[in-house]
Amino acid sequence: MLVHQRQSPLNPGRVVILGAGGFLSPVLKRTLEGSGINTLALGSKTIDLMADSAREALASELHASDVVVMTAGLTPDRGRDVGTLMANLRMGESVAWALARQTVSQLIYISSDGVYDGRTTSLLNEDSSCEPADLYCLMHIGREKILGQATKAVRIPFTIVRPCAIYGAGDTHNSYGPNRFARTATESGKITLFGNGEEKRHHVFVGDVAEVIRLCIVHGSTGVINAATGNAVSFAEAAGLIARAAGPGVAIECLPRATAVTHRHFDLSALAQAFPDFRAMPLEKGLAQMTQAMTQTITMPQGELCPR
DSSP: OEEESOSSOOOOSEEEEEOTTSSHHHHHHHHHHHTTOOEEEEOTTTOOTTSTTHHHHHHHHOOTTEEEEEOOOOOGGGOOSHHHHHHHHHHHHHHHHHHHHSOOSEEEEEOOGGGBOTTOOSOBOTTSOBOOSSHHHHHHHHHHHHHHHHHHHHTOOEEEEEEOEEEOTTOSSOOTTHHHHHHHHHHHSEEEEETTOOOEEOEEEHHHHHHHHHHHHHTTEEEEEEEOOSOOEEHHHHHHHHHHHHOTTOEEEEEOOOSOOOOOOBOOHHHHHHOTTOOOOOHHHHHHHHHHHHOOOOOOOOOOOOOO
């Protein structure tokens, strides 16, 4: 649950975004600047959070009135091994060290819904058990703990945002789901599903995640919030929406399933209570917008749809 320091929204002096080269950061920067918030986005070319010099460099860049949003990290496409885990934890350590030297007005950490126990069949909420399934998700739990301890020591308000699978044009990860479906539909006229795409998941538009973060900033919100919107839909349903948006000639194909079917559903009452005026992008509209942004002129024969 979130606790608002301010019921009436107030823009901070500046927001510093760590991870300028990622998928979410440019959208967040545009969202904040569109609301009149001064924003500084720092990428690895400016401050490499894995470098020994990062701690001092970051501390010297920060002001006491800043809000810091940490989106920086090596994503699963860069590796899920121990080396990647340790590199990501090193980034968290650099930020923690910098905040001990230069306090700020708020730290927001962008985590992942992957921290929750994937075996549960009940509705997930912010208090659900965290049992990460792999080293990438374990990394997020580790950084949540590192940054939580660091901010507590110097009394910096701390916020954790845990988005479910984020989709939108400009995705840099090409992970299984809407982002990959839209890319392959527009580039090769084909969408490939595992099994029949039965698994149900929440998918959240990148602009909605940016808006949730903005709301946390202007209200000075602290605590944990899941950024999951709408109802869980199957990968097959998402693929069908994208195929229709991409136009005729897109084939949906199926590969043999290698893992068991699992579903993930969220209880969104905490999000609704925290920000009652927030309205998420409808999935069909968001997928169509993403697909149209990726669309190229293609001519492909009509393929067979896999069974739903």
